[in-house]
Amino acid sequence: EAGVVQSPRYKIIEKKQPVAFWCNPISGHNTLYWYLQNLGQGPELLIRYENEEAVDDSQLPKDRFSAERLKGVDSTLKIQPAELGDSAVYLCASSSGDNSYNEQFFGPGTRLTVL
């Protein structure tokens, strides 16, 4: 079974440029998460989707960040414009929601460097 797929793996851009990250969750997983991980810290949730609905986006900086999951499968996270402080690893995770523990499976992440 294929895991969570993310692309690109690495991205270097100049500040004020736009950038987009793509995530394809594990097949059949209805719940999709985007996390931000700064260097030396644990991941922090940005947004959670149940199918195509964003059910928790309270931590998403909506002035510059946006996300979509139009068909309830793959998802895109966008930053426009990027700032120096956005340099981090962006992780996507998915879960099936069919057991009491709802383990989240993570992709490899996209490492963003803003110059």
Add this chain to the structure above:
Amino acid sequence: DQQVKQNSPSLSVQEGRISILNCDYTNSMFDYFLWYKKYPAEGPTFLISISSIKDKNEDGRFTVFLNKSAKHLSLHIVPSQPGDSAVYFCAASVVAGNMLTFGGGTRLMVKP
């Protein structure tokens, strides 16, 4: 305010010995706890979890202990192996499958 804390940024252990990684939390509403393991350039991988109705869960060499009164959990790895060298994150949620709150991680180094 960090709701989940891992106070030891790093831990070094000899191969074959026990590794004990600790985690403290402040939110008494947390009812589900997990440990994730992360290798460089990879995403976190689920290791083991425990519900608040239990105080211990074991899976092979890995055991997680939960002390609700102290708001403390620990991960024991016995015996430790060099392949266990990674960053370990503890995480907690109020409802299983909901938002996970992660600690800052502990880097474990197992020396041959």
